[in-house]
Amino acid sequence: MSTVNKVSLSIAAAVVLLLLGLATTPAHAQTPSVTASVDRTDLTLTDVLTLILRIEGVTNVHPLPQAPVISGLILVGSERRSYQAFVQGALSAHFEFIFKYQPLRTGSIDIDPINVILDNTVHITDPITVNVTGGAGATQSSPGPPPQPTSLVGQDFFAESEVDDDTPYIGQQITYTLRFYSANPFARPIYDAPDFAGFWNPGRSSEEESLANVAGRSYTVTEANTVLFPTLAGDLTIEPTNVTVRGGLLGSSVTQYPTRQINLSVRPLPPGEPDAFTGAVGIYSIAAEVDSNTVDIGNPVTLTVTVTGEGNMESLPAPEWPEIPGWRAFDNDAPYKMSIIDGKVQGSREFERVLIPSASGSHEFPPIEYSYFDPSDEEYVTLTSRSFSVEVLPDPGSPEADPLATSEETEDAEAQDIRYIKPVPDSIARPTSPLTASSVFWLLWLTPLAGVLAVTTLVMYKRRPDPVSSSRDLSAASQAALAKLAAIEPGSSTADAASxxxxxxxxxxxxxxxxxxSATEIADSLGQIGASAATSERLVELMGRIAEMRFSSREVEGTEEVARDVQAIVRSLDEELSA
Structure with a gap:
């Protein structure tokens, strides 16, 4: 054998051994863990607190954690990050949910434990305490604007800017206005807007042109209005806006006309916020409704709260939902509509909560409270919706759903208590031999009884369990379920078809x-006929996941896995209940 062939065989053998080693390397499953941390525990009213919720040991997270409502803090931003890598042949991933808060008051603020559901298990983080002082945080320094005229006094071009309120509250709308005066009708100015650090900018600006005569000259005035919402309390700066105008032959020269720098003093929200306050600033009204006042057990009811008014609709927080015993809850996405009317951001946002009952009967939904801070009146306002009554109908196959049966039995019992009064004869006849002493009487009496016994025996014989037929029915049910699951295509109807x-x-x-x-009732019934506790727990978890996919409009991960999970449950039950 040549040296080249020997080397080739050696390399091939090494590759095979390496692949076998990788194939037999055990995948180290990670244990899910959830931790919460903050970037600082001591801060001032002008600082922003960053809360990081870190989830490890899972490849996907559903439902997604929501920003916790923290008394004394207002949510000003959020983001989500995910990291995935293959470690020793296994997929390793972790997720970070980042929430940014602005303090509303000084003193000690407690961040309660956060509950996160992973694989049907609740994971609870440790509580966190931060301390807020009234000192001012570090202010941003920036170079001053280039020298410029302080007013329009006859020059060809001039730029100016202003805000309609330089002492707003945090979260209050202000309007930044830029005006550019041009004496050259052919000039095409280019605007270089600042980044508006410390403000939330919804990207909605209006622009209009007009003519003005100043100092004996005619100018074209371009006015651009930008809506801003301050997200930090304290001293903030809006850097100058530079307006560039090209001149000379073929635009060979460039001249910049900067506006002045604008300084603002943003006030924190005053203390004394109500319990229902979750951070809304503006002027609002609410309306609440349920889509049905009567529902079958196991079917959903949608509770919708619509908030309408003036304010930042895109980041408007949800209400503080009350707990309703005996109902499972899923939150939907909260669509919003927003427009600028007369310089004010106006619109509405709908918050939906899907509720699924687990017990029949009459249920009361308590009123929904929604609090906001009105910057014009400088006070907190709490709105309250009406309450709702919902009747949950029992399962049609349950005894409580058929009250007529009990009523009919009672009527039969009462009817049997009625006896006619036998009339007294005119004369007393001479006694004769009793009828019961006759053998013919007993023969006639026993004949119908024997017939009834014969018919009953025949019916019971025909209705006896047929193990072959029962087995065929179960086999057909299994095959039908598996066939339906195999035909499912991933999509919006996956959960309905799997259910x-x-x-x-x-x-x-x-x-x-x-x-x-309910899922628990089904699991208990299966346990009574031989299903294992492990399979019953898997079934309860799977049915809860399917319910969330069916009744929540939010994007839920894992719809492709539902059909496979149902197939596995069906096969497990077949094995356990057929043994």
Missing amino acids: MALHGYLDVRLERPTSGM
Whole structure:
């Protein structure tokens, strides 16, 4: 064998051994963990607190954690980051949910433990305490603007800027106005706007042109208005806006006309915020409604709260939802509409909560409270919606859903208590031999009884369980469920199709309709006929996940896995209940 062939064989053998080693390397499963941390524990009213929620040991997170409502802090921004890598042949990932808050008051502020649900297990973070003082934070320094005329006194070009309120509250709308005066109708100015550090800019500006006569000259005035919402308290600066005008032959010369720097003093919200305050600033009204006052058990009711008014609709916080015992809750996305009317940001935002009952009967939904700070009146306002009554109907197959049966039994019992009074004969006949002493009487009496016994025996024989037929029914149910699941294509209807297939199989297994039963009731019934506790727990978790996918409009990860999970549950139940 040549040296080249030997080297080739050695390399091939090494590659095979390496691949086998990688294939047999065990994947180290990570244990899910959730931690919360802040970038600082001591801050001032002008600082921004960053809260980081870190999740490790899972490849996806659903439902997504929401920004916690913290008394004494207002949410001013959020973002999400994910990191994934392969470590020793296994996928390793962690996620970071970053929430930024502005202090509303001084003193000690507690951040309560945050609950995060991962794989049907609740993970709780440690509480955090931060201390807020009234001192001013570090202010930003910037070079002053280039020398410029302080007013329009006959020059060809001039730029100026202003704000309509230089002492706003945090979260209050202000309007930044830029005006550029041009005596040359052919000039095409270019605007270089500042980055508005410390402000939230929804990117909605209006621009209009007009003519003005100043110092005996005619000018074209271009006015641009930009809506801003301060996100930091304290001294803030809006840097100059530079307006560039090209001149000379073919635009060979460039001249810049800067505006002045604008200084603002942003006030924090005053103390004394109500319990229902979650950070809204502006002027609002609310309306609440439910889509139905009657619902079958296991079906959803949607509670919608619409907030309308003037303010920052894009970051408007949700209300403080009340806890309703006996109902599971899922939050939908909160769409908003926003426009600028007469220089004010106006619009509405709808907050939806999908509620699923687990018990029948009459239920009361308490009123929804929504608080906001009105900067014009400098006071907190709390709005309250009306309450709602919802009637949850029981499962049609349950005894409580058929009150007529009990009523009919009672009527039969009462009817049996009625006896006619036998009339007294005119004369007393001479006693004869009793009828019961005759053998013919007993023969006639026993004949119908024997017939009834024969018919009953025949009916029971025909209705006896047929193990072959029962096995065929269960096998057909399994095959039908698996066939439906195999035909499912990932999409918006995945959860509905998986739910129908699963309930179709469970109906046959439990010999009764299961669509109106809760997941726990189904698991208990399966346990009574031989299902293991582990499989029952998997079923409860899976049904909860399917319910969230069906009833929540938010994007829920894992829809592609639902069909496979239902198939696995069906096969597990077949193995356990057929043993």
